[in-house]
Amino acid sequence: MQEKKRKLTIAKAMAEAISLEMRASDDVLVMGEDIGKLGGVFGNTLGLLDEFGPERVRDTPISETGFIGAAVGMAAAGMRPVVELMFVDFFGVCMDSIYNLAAKQSYFSGGNVTCPMVLMTSVGGGYGDAGQHSQTLYATFGHLPGLKVVIPSNAHDAKGMMAAAIADPNPVIFMYHKALQGMGWLGTVQRSITHVPEGRYTVPLDKAEVVRTGRDITLVGLGHTVHIALDAAAALEAKGIEAEVIDLRSIAPLDRETILASVGKTGALLSIDDDYHSYGVGAEIIATVAESEKVRLKSPLKRISYPDIPVPFAPEMEHAVLPNCDKVVSTVSAMLEARAHV
């Protein structure tokens, strides 16, 4: 019997995963600003307060150093806190709790104390919210040992990855992109709203997925840029170019094997992300391929990312510097054109 299609947004899929894990274990609880009655600024805890009450769904004061530090302590005691800090841009005030406490708890204890916590946060701009509310900061977190850093591109993965994150014995930074979240007031890429099975399931936190196959070039994206890559792949198909698209899903750990296998086949790579350019996600992916002794390249490795400037407010500036489908299509075209002339 075919399962009935249930189309959910990423926000609803996240809430559903948390709800199922909370039913399964009393150790799971949710904390953060505006996650109770409001249901999270980005909707990913909606309904949890009604179902589980204020003891397990705790609206916090604006005291991130305190409540994220408290989550580390709860995790050490074997609980599984799911914590929200609504914008990744706000982490500066509590970074110590994250990179010196959560990330190092296992190491400092020789593996005797774990830190099974999930830190949810929104990333991404494109809607005119300026430089303290629009960053992605993937690489900032990916750079810090001891943290897992994941970002779903669709609702199916969001639910399975949230369940996996809650089950994981390590701190997981669970980033969700505002352009995919399914909050009407932000607009949403429709492709991120997918069928989501009702029951509990997990999606691994260490496996990238080939979401479109092709022989000519590998496009690597994460979160929103997966959709940019897919749009570009469709446009390139019309020009006779077959692009393979990889959804990273996680940058720490990074599934290097899937990237290498794909580039081994296509001989060309374009990485697309919306984090700052230098020392970023694209740099790590390019280095991964460049260091491989097996991959034979047909083109120089390329990346599209966000330039090394704060996010400007005015749309004329912001939209011009964000990655988009046209930039991908023209970069790929130029890469393959150059190859044809070698």
Added chain:
Amino acid sequence: MMEPTREQMLWMYQTMVASRHFEDLIKPAYFEGKQPVFNMAKGPLPGEMHLSDGQEPCAVGVCAHLRPTDAVTATHRPHHIAIAKGVNLNDMASEIFGRANGLSGGRGGHMHLFDPRVNFCCSGIIAQGMGPAVGAAMAAKLRGRDDVAVAFIGEGAANQGAFHETLNLASVWKAPVVFVIEDNAYGISVSKRQATAVEGNAERAAAYAMPGHFVPDNDPDEVFRVAGEAIQRARSGGGPSLIEIETIRLEGHFMGDAEGYRPEGEKTSLQEKDPITRYRARLESTGAAAGDLDALEEDARSRVAAAFDHARQSASPKPDDAFTTVFA
């Protein structure tokens, strides 16, 4: 007690009217392009918009005592404070519309207004203006000037680490700074009662050996009196003070906020306490002619309207402008 002069009272009234009119003109502009489906990215004013309706007494009662060389750091809800501090209306409106001639050429937008001509800035990060205010105050002190600094924050920010650290630091250094808490009872959706261990944040001043004042009922004259004393104390070398003002947020946290977290009837009862209406009644009952107040209002509104016209007629930045000013 320092009493406002008649002239100062009229300035406070007119400035509150200007601030409110500024927000009133933002409202329709913000929804341009965002209807019928609300999408924050659309229209001439994209992004979040935090309006200050109801909180005007905090800004005018404090800023009535300040000179351009005194520093002010404000919050993500900054318009009333910026206007009371004397930020140029045209440049501010242009910035909020993301125009090339705005305060930062459209790079900052409404939460990141910087006007060094009157020593004003604000930030979208809760409580993070407090440290810079202490720094501005210490710069004045070390240079032998009698300028002061004022850090405005919301009541939610009093639970941030930065609040406690900067209060202690300011006290240890005897910095000429005044910390002003606008208590509008909510941090987005979470009520003060749910989030704050003490009844009033003025009590917290005792922990940092500085005077703490509570101003009830959103009264501009009472804000003026208490702030005047604190600012005078700072200016004369007496060190920092903390003031908590009981104010009201007449709009949502941001535009588009459904405000489902408010108890039923709260919004209506708040509107009945509109501080501008009440202050006008006080001015009239103490001898101001209605016609004179109307003229002040008209002048304020026309300056604000001119600023919006100026902004709308101004050119947008060029895409490449995004790459300049990253470094000095």
